[in-house]
Amino acid sequence: MMEVIRDRELHEECGVFGIYGVPNAASLTYYGLHALQHRGQEGAGIVSVDESGTFRRIKGGGLVTEVFDEAKLATLKGSTAIGHVRYTTAGGGGMENVQPFLFRHNTGDFALAHNGNIVNSELLRRHLENKGSLFQSTSDSEILAHLIKKETRYHDRPRIFSIIDALNMLEGAFAFLIMTANRIYACRDKYGLRPLSIGKLGDGWVVSSETCAFDVLGAEFVRDVEPGEIVTIDKQGIRSRDYSMYKRHEMCSMEYIYFARPDSDIDGCNVHAYRKESGRLLWKEAPAEADIVVGVPDSSLSAAMGYAEASGLPYEMGLIKNKYIGRTFIQPSQELREKGVRMKLSAVRSIVRGKRVVLVDDSIVRGTTSRRIVTMLKEAGATEVHVRIASPPMTDPCFYGVDTSTREELISARKNTAGVCEEIGADSLVFLSPESLLKAGSRKELCMACFTGQYPTALYQSPEEANKDVKC
DSSP states (O other), rough: OEEEESSSSBOEEEEEEESSSSHHHHHHHHHHHHHTGOOSSEEEEEEEEOOOOOOOEEEESSHHHHHHHHHHHHOOSSEEEEEEEEOOTTTTGGGGGOSOOEOOOOOOOOOEEEEETTTTTHHHHHHHHHOOOOOOOSSHHHHHHHHHHHHHOTTSSSSHHHHHHHHHTTOOOEEEEOOOSSOEEEEEEEOOOOOOEEEEEEEEEEEETTTTTHHHHHHEEEEEEEEEOEEEEEEEEEEESSSSSSOOOBBHHIIIIIIIIIEEEETTTHHHHHHHHHHHHHHSSSSOOOOEEEOTTTHHHHHHHHHHHHHHHOOOOOOEEESSSSSSSSSSSHHHHHHHHHEEEEOOOOTTTTOOEEEESSSOOSSSSHHHHHHHHHHHHHHHHEEESOOOOOOOOOOBBSOOOOOOGGGHSSOOOHHHHHHHHHHEEEEEEEHHHHHHOOOOOBBOHHHOOOSSSOOOOOHHHHTBBOOO
């Protein structure tokens, strides 16, 4: 069996984008999804609806540029559309799980896109199947559609009441976009675990997992969807309704540390500024006697800049990322697998030779990539490599949409810091403290469950069951 090398050690699950009241909505959604491509590279889809209420959908496997072309986008008529980019976890994939989902119903067709993970999905799926539901996918995202149609007390009232009922049955992390013939509903989980923002574009509106997509379209950021809130977007403008009065602001810390683009603002905090400050705090907690600071491209560069500024050490580009390798590289042998990291990263010998290097990275998950990078730097002539990680040790699995579902995958769950340092071959290793994660963004709350084991929600199912789900 051939193995596909991961392009880094972590994957976030999805990105969602929606647009209302703007001509050629599907084409603009294409550009919005392209800006969110880092959130998922294995599938993409767009559903549009025109003025007659006709829904059209195109979806496929691969990058946004591979799924869509000008001719396909021209068939997606209408001034309203939602889109989705997907990363498939190990539990499954296939075209049936590529979103947005489109549902035909006698009360009106609707489409749905989701970022996150529903932790009580197995219980809800079993309940719905016992009541006659037939699922077309193995994604937990489809559950919301069945709940909207099956579990409502308000079959003869506006759909918003059905959505409220359904959302209150879900536990976990989610940012949902639900599109009907006349409006878009933007919904965010009550814990605020996943980001979702609203922007203004001309006379219309846009909704996105990250604000970086607004800049591509020239849209103006308006505000974030609040935890426990449903925002209705239609010809009347935007209206807000709380579906839950239990509200937290436990944004996933990995959004700031790794997943989000540096030019995005999440909950009012710029991602680049957050990472840079975390680098400064990392130096205060863990100074190193060294000659240069090197960051691991790309998500660690901001933290490396902050570490260099605080320490007074030169920030150098000691590692270069090959941006043309594509999404995957298939290696049929162990020898070629070992060379895979060199195709993606190269050490700059003339920069690191004879130098004591501070290597700043955002996280250590399984440890294999860190070991290869440290080895690469030493083979290039670095005399010492002191690893500094801009996050705490990752000791617990995530059940909210990040693909670390078992403790066995996590090196820090099995080894202490000294053991990890020895495993990756570094001369020293220090992780950032959980307190500094909060301080870097001047936050009172963050979800740090993967570092602390303190989950903001009940989990409902065992790690083994959760690992079987296809999350999105």
